[in-house]
């Protein structure tokens with residue numbers, strides 16, 4: 001009866017629907033592990049909120065300088081407890097993950113220092129921040145040196161290469177947990193732990209930062225619990241729970257966070273200023289919902305991995321592999337495939353579902369990119385969203401889903417779109 005509603009109202013082909021339901025039944029066993037991780041993360045969040053005596057008064061807004069913003073301070077204490085760090089900077093004034101990472105890098109690197117990426121090239125926007133792609137205002141322009149050690153075949157870390165690359169000049173090491181928009185594997189917390197221990201054995205006092213974007217609450221513990229000095233991310237991804245309207249966070253060692261605060265605001269002002277402008281309530285509620293939202297995203301990704309693998313496409317990760325983040329990629333192999341899939345995801349969105357996603361020449365990319373994002377918060381990628389660079393080998397990357405009930409529906413609608421466009425057949 002309810003199923004008829006879906007089939008009729010969304011114009012789903014019966015064969016597509018039956019295939020979809022069969023696939024869903026095949027992956028349900030995997031969902032239990034996801035729920036168990038969410039249970040642990042939800043208890044961490046609840047414990048931190050209770051420990052810090054979160055109260056209605058903390059939802060008050062401040063304006064102007066934002067001195068004595070009680071809610072902002074308690075929000076940072078809660079983050080500190082969840083990540084088990086000495087300090088935290090969680091602000092609406094941090095625009096995005098890139099801005100948070102930029103703040104942490106510029107705050108802790110000075111002229112002549114060297115930054116090392118042991119996992120190959122970092123996320124696209126970081127190429128500009130570092131200056132690997134020539135950009136005005138980059139780290140390299142400020143006299144900071146950069147080195148990277150590429151991954152070996154099979155996405156393995158090049159431990160010998162990393163050892164050789166660490167010198168007296170190496171001040172900071174940046175580890176990207178998520179695959180981002182590349183077809184490599186994401187790093188699990190265990191792999192990050194191993195890498196950090198290896199680095200510490202070579203150079204004890206080097207600053208180790210983890211780009212934690214898309215990784216938060218995917219596992220039971222965070223990188224700061226396995227030796228990272230800093231972890232950094234965006235609030236319009238996992239930890240904002242789809243509710244935070246903007247923001248980013250940096251958690252870690254007290255001295256490093258202090259440096260970040262001076263870089264974000266001004267030397268001498270630091271964490272003392274920064275008006276919350278009324279968004280503390282949403283950032284807090286988003287954090288409270290985040291464990292459930294991340295688990296919904298993971299279930300959606302697992303279902304999609306199973307479906308597309310079964311249809312004969314190469315997927316990363318596969319449905320049964322251990323996940324380090326919420327991003328799922330599917331290699332369609334043709335421009336028509338990725339375009340149809342992204343349009344299908346757009347059609348499955350609650351906002352702007354009637355728009356047709358088109359590829360365009362985005363700043364900072366070397367080819368046209370198609371993006372599907374019908375989200376409540378602009379650009380939010382914890383909501384069901386997809387992107388694909390229109391170039392070989394035509395891979396679509398997608399992530400998010402505020403709840404599984406919508407995530408699965410989004411995948412079903414995208415699948416149906418692929419069927420209508422004759423990309424898939426049964």
Ligand SMILES: *Cc1c(COP(=O)(O)O)cnc(C)c1O
Pocket residue numbers: 096097098099123125176177178179180211213214234
């Ligand atoms: C999203 C992301 C970033 C930052 O991107 P913003 O769009 O600026 O938030 C950085 N690194 C990784 C791995 C990401 O996924």
